[in-house]
Amino acid sequence: DIQMTQSPSPLSASVGDRVTITCQASQDINTSLNWYQQKPEKAPNLLIFDASTLETGVPSRFSGSGSATDFTFTISSLQPEDIATYYCQQYDSLPPSFGQGTKLEIK
Amino acid sequence: EVHLVESGGGLVQPGGSLRLSCAASGFTFSTYVMSWVRQAPGRGLEWVSTISGSGVTTYYADSVKGRFAISRDNSKNTLYLQMNSLRAEDTAVYYCAKENLYRIRVFDYWGQGTLVTVSS
Numbered sequence: 001d002i003q004m005t006q007s008p009s010p011l012s013a014s015v016g017d018r019v020t021i022t023c024q025a026s027q028d029i030n031t032s033l034n035w036y037q038q039k040p041e042k043a044p045n046l047l048i049f050d051a052s053t054l055e056t057g058v059p060s061r062f063s064g065s066g067s068a069t070d071f072t073f074t075i076s077s078l079q080p081e082d083i084a085t086y087y088c089q090q091y092d093s094l095p096p097s098f099g100q101g102t103k104l105e106i107k
Numbered sequence: 108e109v110h111l112v113e114s115g116g117g118l119v120q121p122g123g124s125l126r127l128s129c130a131a132s133g134f135t136f137s138t139y140v141m142s143w144v145r146q147a148p149g150r151g152l153e154w155v156s157t158i159s160g161s162g163v164t165t166y167y168a169d170s171v172k173g174r175f176a177i178s179r180d181n182s183k184n185t186l187y188l189q190m191n192s193l194r195a196e197d198t199a200v201y202y203c204a205k206e207n208l209y210r211i212r213v214f215d216y217w218g219q220g221t222l223v224t225v226s227s
Contacts, residue, residue: 034213036152043202043217044144044152049210087152091212095168098152 002026002090006099012107019075021102023088028068032092035064035073038101039084048073080106109133109216111203116221123193123225129186129203129218137161137181140206142214143188145199155201156188157212171197193225 003026013019023033031051036044046055048064051071061076075082083106088099115127129141143155156177157166165177176189186203200222204214 036214038152043219044214045217046213046215049207049213049215055215089152089214091210094166094212096154096212098154101151 001095002029002093002097004088004090004097004099006086006088006102009101010103010105012105013078014107015078015080017078019078019082019104021073021086021088021104023066023071023073023099025069025071025090025092029090029092031067032090033064033066033071034089034091035062036087036089037082037084038087044087078104078106109205111205111216111218113201113203113218113221116201116223118224118226119193120227121194121225124189124191125193125223127188127190127201127203127221127223129188131184131186131203131205134205136179136184139208140211141179141186142204142206142212143177143186143201144204144214144217145197145201146220147196147199150199153199157206158186190223193223195225197223198225199223 005024033051035048038044047058052064063074065072085101085103087101110132112130142157158177162179174192178187200220202220203218205216207213207215
């Protein structure tokens with residue numbers, strides 16, 4: 001099974017800051033990586049697939065990059081509504097696996 | 108607009124059974140692969156099971172294999188998860204999720220979740 005490791009967690013930042021989360025896969029997954037946002041008591045919401053493709057309707061301040069085993073998720077200018085937990089997920093092979101999550105807090 | 112609505116959660120004793128349902132609307136249900144993903148209280152996301160659009164092919168996490176059964180009724184646009192021999196560690200919110208048509212295991216829509224609590 002492929003293990004996904006996210007860092008940091010938690011992450012504290014101020015409104016307007018550039019925020020970066022990293023995700024590392026235990027083996028090469030090409031670009032088969034998603035990023036989800038989960039707000040408290042809500043279901044996860046797909047933000048990015050194929051490592052860097054923004055889902056329809058997702059604000060352009062969100063972006064993703066990377067391939068093989070190392071991936072990055074960035075919020076260019078943190079907004080108050082971005083407070084949530086963010087998860088990476090590989091879909092290269094079964095079972096699909098998630099990172100442990102990065103809880104983003106306002107400083 | 109895609110809607111997924113789970114039901115059937117509740118409190119069950121260890122060793123007991125429960126059947127979850129997920130009513131789908133807003134898309135051609137039979138075309139899409141569907142999955143269940145769970146989240147234990149205060150914990151991360153864990154994939155549970157997946158079923159093909161026709162219902163012929165199924166996949167399970169090792170942690171539930173032999174105890175859970177995924178199925179679907181395409182005439183009713185409904186996804187199911189039969190959970191048997193439940194354990195305390197199965198306590199979680201269970202989400203049904205629709206997979207992207209062109210990218211399997213990309214979960215592009217999720218229901219609101221239903222809470223399953225396994226406790227005596």
